[in-house]
Amino acid sequence: xxxxxxxxxxxxxxxxxxxxxxxxxxxxxxxxxxxxxxxxxxxxxxxxxxxxxxxxxxxxxxxxxxxxxxxxxxxxxxxxxxxxxxxxxxxxxxxxxxxxxxxxxxxxxxxxxxxxxxxxxxxxxxxxxxxxxxxxxxxxxxxxxxxxxxxxxxxxxxxxxxxxxxxxxxxxxxxxxxxxxxxxxxxxxxxxxxxxxxxxxxxxxxxxxxxxxxxxxxxxxxxxxxxxxxxxxxxxxxxxxxxxxxxxxxxxxxxxxxxxxxxxxxxxxxxxxxxxxxxxxxxxxxxxxxxxxxxxx
Amino acid sequence: xxxxxxxxxxxxxxxxxxxxxxxxxxxxxxxxxxxxxxxxxxxxxxxxxxxxxxxxxxxxxxxxxxxxxxxxxxxxxxxxxxxxxxxxxxxxxxxxxxxxxxxxxxxxxxxxxxxxxxxxxxxxxxxxxxxxxxxxxxxxxxxxxxxxxxxxxxxxxxxxxxxxxxxxxxxxxxxxxxxxxxxxxxxxxxxxxxxxxxxxxxxxxxxxxxxxxxxxxxxxxxxxxxxxxxxxxxxxxxxxxxxxxxxxxxxxxxxxxxxxxxxxxxxxxxxxxxxxxxxxxxxxxxxxxxxxxxxxxxxxxxxxxxxxxxxxxxxxxxxxxxxxxxxxxxxxxxxxxxxxxxxxxxxxxxxxxxxxxxxxxxxxxxxxxxxxxxxxxxxxxxxxxxxxxxxxxxxxxxxxxxxxxxxxxxxxxxxxxxxxxxxx
Amino acid sequence: xxxxxxxxxxxxxxxxxxxxxxxxxxxxxxxxxxxxxxxxxxxxxxxxxxxxxxxxxxxxxxxxxxxxxxxxxxxxxxxxxxxxxxxxxxxxxxxxxxxxxxxxxxxxxxxxxxxxxxxxxxxxxxxxxxxxxxxxxxxxxxxxxxxxxxxxxxxxxxxxxxxxxxxxxxxxxxxxxxxxxxxxxxxxxxxxxxxxxxxxxxxxxxxxxxxxxxxxxxxxxxxxxxxxxxxxxxxxxxxxxxxxxxxxxx
Numbered sequence: 001x002x003x004x005x006x007x008x009x010x011x012x013x014x015x016x017x018x019x020x021x022x023x024x025x026x027x028x029x030x031x032x033x034x035x036x037x038x039x040x041x042x043x044x045x046x047x048x049x050x051x052x053x054x055x056x057x058x059x060x061x062x063x064x065x066x067x068x069x070x071x072x073x074x075x076x077x078x079x080x081x082x083x084x085x086x087x088x089x090x091x092x093x094x095x096x097x098x099x100x101x102x103x104x105x106x107x108x109x110x111x112x113x114x115x116x117x118x119x120x121x122x123x124x125x126x127x128x129x130x131x132x133x134x135x136x137x138x139x140x141x142x143x144x145x146x147x148x149x150x151x152x153x154x155x156x157x158x159x160x161x162x163x164x165x166x167x168x169x170x171x172x173x174x175x176x177x178x179x180x181x182x183x184x185x186x187x188x189x190x191x192x193x194x195x196x197x198x199x200x201x202x203x204x205x206x207x208x209x210x211x212x213x214x215x216x217x218x219x220x221x222x223x224x225x226x227x228x229x230x231x232x233x234x235x236x237x238x239x240x241x242x243x244x245x246x247x248x249x250x251x252x253x254x255x256x257x258x259x260x261x262x263x264x265x266x267x268x269x270x271x272x273x274x275x276x277x278x279x280x281x282x283x284x285x286x287x288x289x290x291x292x293x294x295x296x297x
Numbered sequence: 298x299x300x301x302x303x304x305x306x307x308x309x310x311x312x313x314x315x316x317x318x319x320x321x322x323x324x325x326x327x328x329x330x331x332x333x334x335x336x337x338x339x340x341x342x343x344x345x346x347x348x349x350x351x352x353x354x355x356x357x358x359x360x361x362x363x364x365x366x367x368x369x370x371x372x373x374x375x376x377x378x379x380x381x382x383x384x385x386x387x388x389x390x391x392x393x394x395x396x397x398x399x400x401x402x403x404x405x406x407x408x409x410x411x412x413x414x415x416x417x418x419x420x421x422x423x424x425x426x427x428x429x430x431x432x433x434x435x436x437x438x439x440x441x442x443x444x445x446x447x448x449x450x451x452x453x454x455x456x457x458x459x460x461x462x463x464x465x466x467x468x469x470x471x472x473x474x475x476x477x478x479x480x481x482x483x484x485x486x487x488x489x490x491x492x493x494x495x496x497x498x499x500x501x502x503x504x505x506x507x508x509x510x511x512x513x514x515x516x517x518x519x520x521x522x523x524x525x526x527x528x529x530x531x532x533x534x535x536x537x538x539x540x541x542x543x544x545x546x547x548x549x550x551x552x553x554x555x556x557x558x559x560x561x562x563x564x565x566x567x568x569x570x571x572x573x574x575x576x577x578x579x580x581x582x583x584x585x586x587x588x589x590x591x592x593x594x595x596x597x598x599x600x601x602x603x604x605x606x607x608x609x610x611x612x613x614x615x616x617x618x619x620x621x622x623x624x625x626x627x628x629x630x631x632x633x634x635x636x637x638x639x640x641x642x643x644x645x646x647x648x649x650x651x652x653x654x655x656x657x658x659x660x661x662x663x664x665x666x667x668x669x670x671x672x673x674x675x676x677x678x679x680x681x682x683x684x685x686x687x688x689x690x691x692x693x694x695x696x697x698x699x700x701x702x703x704x705x706x707x708x709x710x711x712x713x714x715x716x717x718x719x720x721x
Numbered sequence: 722x723x724x725x726x727x728x729x730x731x732x733x734x735x736x737x738x739x740x741x742x743x744x745x746x747x748x749x750x751x752x753x754x755x756x757x758x759x760x761x762x763x764x765x766x767x768x769x770x771x772x773x774x775x776x777x778x779x780x781x782x783x784x785x786x787x788x789x790x791x792x793x794x795x796x797x798x799x800x801x802x803x804x805x806x807x808x809x810x811x812x813x814x815x816x817x818x819x820x821x822x823x824x825x826x827x828x829x830x831x832x833x834x835x836x837x838x839x840x841x842x843x844x845x846x847x848x849x850x851x852x853x854x855x856x857x858x859x860x861x862x863x864x865x866x867x868x869x870x871x872x873x874x875x876x877x878x879x880x881x882x883x884x885x886x887x888x889x890x891x892x893x894x895x896x897x898x899x900x901x902x903x904x905x906x907x908x909x910x911x912x913x914x915x916x917x918x919x920x921x922x923x924x925x926x927x928x929x930x931x932x933x934x935x936x937x938x939x940x941x942x943x944x945x946x947x948x949x950x951x952x953x954x955x956x957x958x959x960x961x962x963x964x965x966x967x968x969x970x971x
Contacts, residue, residue, distance in 0.1 A: 271441045
């Protein structure tokens with residue numbers, strides 16, 4: 001029983017990261033029905049920026065994260081304006097290619113600027129255990145990650161439901177033409193979405209590498225992206241809450257599988273995620289909480 | 298408009314094609330002998346090597362991108378996992394040659410059907426998963442290939458993380474007068490120095506022979522795909538690309554042709570993998586990651602989606618650009634740190650983005666625009682004899698519509714004419 | 722036929738029209754649909770554009786509201802609209818209710834109305850919403866429901882309310898009767914007339930249901946394959962034989 005609890009706790013912390021990156025994917029998907037293949041690499045780049053701010057500029061960690069998120073938001077807004085907006089939103093091929101190009105660019109830039117040796121990421125949260133139930137230890141890390149995740153979802157929900165820009169975003173996601181005809185400027189609204197997604201992504205990556213067992217290096221988010229994509233699909237590509245829940249499910253299943261289904265090596269976790277992705281898209285594209293419009297695309 | 302206008306089928310057009318082909322084959326022979334050792338281009342302080350190794354790698358990539366062209370460019374399916382089949386072909390043939398002592402060419406008989414079947418299997422879910430989602434799933438597939446290959450249970454076949462080494466090599470047959478050709482070339486006044494000195498070492502001879510073999514394999518693949526596109530199945534898949542509903546309504550059996558297209562693409566990927574591992578001598582998991590899958594897409598787009606020549610150009614670009622980028626260690630004004638490591642990837646990424654804006658039809662589209670100003674081959678008019686006053690409905694050498702290339706049929710007279718022109 | 726000769730808010734034409742369209746051409750890429758339209762709408766009028774399917778009625782409205790590229794002249798109170806995007810045109814007081822109502826299905830009824838008032842900066846938005854809830858009690862009942870779950874007629878009520886939430890000077894209505902039961906359509910058009918009379922909102926209605934539409938209009942135009950073929954006062958059109966045969970099924 002305790003072992004099971006331990007697995008749940010473990011799965012939660014990874015699951016929160018998957019959920020946050022999935023959230024970033026879903027934000028962009030909701031606004032544009034586009035999947036940003038570069039989301040992971042952008043998040044990784046953001047985490048490096050945070051690292052630089054904290055270590056070379058001496059900012060306190062939390063400030064570094066906030067500033068890093070702001071910088072990422074600016075970058076996301078710029079990318080939308082320059083690279084995405086010129087294209088017809090319904091024509092997916094050029095946009096897929098652009099995001100793949102961004103994947104290459106961000107990955108390569110990170111490698112050029114910061115090389116490939118893994119680096120430890122400073123602690124974001126207090127170390128040590130909060131609760132110990134026999135062998136199962138709930139670390140402060142996991143607790144704080146959970147709180148952060150809830151705060152992000154809560155903040156996002158408030159933003160979308162109570163602000164004007166949030167209303168615009170929801171309107172654009174729901175019916176683009178009607179939104180235009182209501183006087184909403186679609187371009188800046190999408191920019192807002194991209195900025196938000198980029199910031200959330202950076203937060204997700206920072207949290208991931210703040211986990212003492214992981215280190216920051218340019219290829220760190222490539223695997224996470226796949227888990228997050230599976231999580232986003234599972235939760236429903238246009239459901240924000242679904243993204244988080246999907247992330248938690250995938251995180252916990254991954255953790256439990258490693259323990260209980262021992263003959264499945266770690267490597268296959270990735271394959272399992274792709275399998276989940278395929279099964280969801282094949283049989284229930286709208287996932288657990290998504291709307292029918294996902295299938296129409 | 299064009300300085301010369303030739304009508305297809307006439308003696309002039311035929312001569313043009315023959316001359317172009319002869320020049321091309323001649324060029325290949327010259328290249329083989331010139332670069333048997335390693336040729337170097339020196340610009341500023343950087344030396345860019347053009348070796349047969351690189352060229353062979355390029356051929357492998359070209360074949361893979363040809364496959365990608367079939368499924369993405371001609372059938373309109375965003376199947377982006379070509380590296381998976383490339384890797385499968387590589388590992389499978391490596392195992393057959395190394396452990397089962399098969400000759401290289403014989404592995405084709407296994408790899409082609411195996412990859413074809415695998416491709417069809419992947420194609421089945423692809424019948425229901427469309428567009429962006431298919432791209433996502435196939436990229437995921439590409440991403441997990443290294444994991445699969447490194448599974449402990451497969452270790453005896455794949456040698457895990459260390460990579461599977463293959464020690465068998467392709468040896469030049471004794472009856473080929475490579476030495477003779479070499480000395481003839483060396484005696485050419487003025488240019489002879491480029492072809493080396495003295496007799497060909499056996500290494501060089503083997504290398505030249507390998508290059509020829511691979512070129513022939515590549516040429517056969519090219520020719521087969523070209524014929525496929527022209528044929529009835531080829532028209533069917535292009536119809537699917539242009540408008541699935543119309544195609545279905547016109548009687549095109551969607552699932553049959555889509556899965557077939559996946560199968561063909563994957564088979565080509567596998568063949569490319571064979572060439573790759575035959576050249577490199579080792580198959581390592583890291584070589585076949587999702588990065589390679591994205592590189593293949595870069596090749597597809599940079600060359601030109603929907604054109605076979607584009608696949609050739611694209612394959613060459615992705616084989617040379619990353620290597621040459623790392624070889625560029627000295628560009629005035631740019632700090633050294635920016636010129637090494639993943640710069641090649643950076644360049645490819647930027648190229649991909651730029652081309653989407655500037656030249657959506659890829660390099661081939663740009664070249665065709667330029668060439669159309671000099672020579673134009675028009676199809677023969679239906680009734681009247683060859684005459685300059687007949688205006689064909691579609692001109693070869695035109696760039697695709699400024700619309701998404703996938704919705705525009707390729708400039709079919711260039712890619713699929715009765716006598717096809719060589720690349721360029 | 723109908724007894725009440727309609728008395729819309731304005732009768733005799735006078736002065737510069739509120740909306741003045743000249744030589745309007747437009748279409749979708751290589752397919753040109755409009756081949757030089759001239760029409761106008763005076764302040765307070767209700768004007769109807771009739772036409773068969775494919776005549777270009779929807780395209781006309783989309784051209785005016787900035788959804789497609791056009792050449793020609795579209796002047797609203799003398800200000801040129803051609804070349805401006807929909808967001809700007811809405812801010813100048815022109816609202817387009819698209820075919821199919823343009824509902825935001827995932828948003829609640831209330832949020833739909835709020836989006837309607839998006840361009841407003843004053844503080845009376847909530848008061849206006851309350852007013853529309855009075856006019857259409859059904860909307861008040863369903864105010865927290867997803868708008869996608871409303872019936873066709875309810876969505877049309879929502880569409881009208883949403884359009885008027887921004888207090889536009891002029892409203893373009895694209896086939897409001899489409900897909901609705903006859904009783905609902907009758908109510909709808911009565912409501913249009915009422916709104917026009919009480920608030921003076923100018924209306925340009927594109928319709929296939931000529932009878933009802935002409936019944937509340939001042940004037941009408943007939944569009945055929947991208948060109949205006951007939952124009953005149955609504956009364957005259959209703960009694961015109963050719964029109965009756967073609968559009969009134971008489």
